[in-house]
Amino acid sequence: MTKIMGLMIVAGLAACAGRAGTQTLAPSSAPALGIAELKFFLGDDVVVHLARDGALSARSWSGDQGIVSDTWTAQGSLTADALLTSTSGGPAGQLTADGTFKANDGTVADFRLVGETLVVGGKRVTIDSDGMVLVNGHVTRGMRVEGASDPSCRRTALLVMAIALLGPARPTALATR
Numbered sequence: 001m002t003k004i005m006g007l008m009i010v011a012g013l014a015a016c017a018g019r020a021g022t023q024t025l026a027p028s029s030a031p032a033l034g035i036a037e038l039k040f041f042l043g044d045d046v047v048v049h050l051a052r053d054g055a056l057s058a059r060s061w062s063g064d065q066g067i068v069s070d071t072w073t074a075q076g077s078l079t080a081d082a083l084l085t086s087t088s089g090g091p092a093g094q095l096t097a098d099g100t101f102k103a104n105d106g107t108v109a110d111f112r113l114v115g116e117t118l119v120v121g122g123k124r125v126t127i128d129s130d131g132m133v134l135v136n137g138h139v140t141r142g143m144r145v146e147g148a149s150d151p152s153c154r155r156t157a158l159l160v161m162a163i164a165l166l167g168p169a170r171p172t173a174l175a176t177r
Contacts, residue, residue: 033095033159034152035080040161043142048164054078056160078156084163095159111162116151118158125161127154133161 040048082095101109118125
């Protein structure tokens with residue numbers, strides 16, 4: 001089954017940042033994220049990259065075809081205090097102290113970050129010490145993260161994956177695995 005996801009983070013950021021009624025986000029008291037170089041793989045292809053300065057970029061990909069475009073596109077940025085900004089520099093959303101993600105218009109995402117676990121519906125997504133993505137303890141085919149070597153970086157990686165695949169209120173590819 002082919003699912004063209006397009007630019008993974010574009011949908012999440014567009015959904016978070018492109019709403020009318022933008023409000024200023026209050027500072028978060030969520031656990032700090034580890035902002036380090038993270039590479040998100042599907043198979044052998046890097047499809048999302050988080051730079052050491054928090055800049056996010058992505059390539060277009062297809063589950064069956066692999067990379068559709070070799071062009072990297074800026075997607076916004078992420079800070080250690082869990083603030084996601086759009087490419088225009090405005091706030092797109094923020095992780096809150098209770099582990100939920102709140103978009104700039106007040107919409108709360110359909111996922112929650114609990115420690116080093118992303119909870120989506122009845123699914124629990126984690127990243128093991130080798131960077132493999134697990135859903136309910138089972139390795140997902142072809143998904144891994146390079147650079148998520150400590151708890152704060154694993155939280156960061158899980159948040160980026162959630163936003164990329166879910167946006168603030170979308171069903172998830174991870175929840176159906």
